[in-house]
Amino acid sequence: MSGWTDTERLDWMSMDTAPQDGSSFQARIPGHGEDNVIRWDCSIEHVDGNECGTWAFASEQEPPDCWTDGWCWKSNEYGEQSVLPTHWKPLPDAAMDAEERG
Secondary structure, eight states, X not given: OOOOOXXXXXXXXXXXXXXXXXXXXXXXXXXXXXXXXXXXXXXXXXXXXXXXXXXEEOSSOOOOTTSBTTEEOSSOTTSOOOOOOOEEEOOHHHHHHHHHHO
């Protein structure tokens, strides 16, 4: 995105539109609040040897118990499904930086 509108800076957007380029953003995770800073990480190797991607915490925050070491998997090491983030918005600093560059 070339710049963030006032609405985009304030409103939560569907995870379908979240960046998957490794940039960090604020995420809403049910039962875990709205101050989560996560990013898409596609450098993970699955147990079958293939690369795969997943949401991962981008800062030193406590992830939900159902995430494995800060990684959101379809199911964790206990066979429990991870709670998926539902919404995202740019980090306040990232939104301001993009606007200044825009």
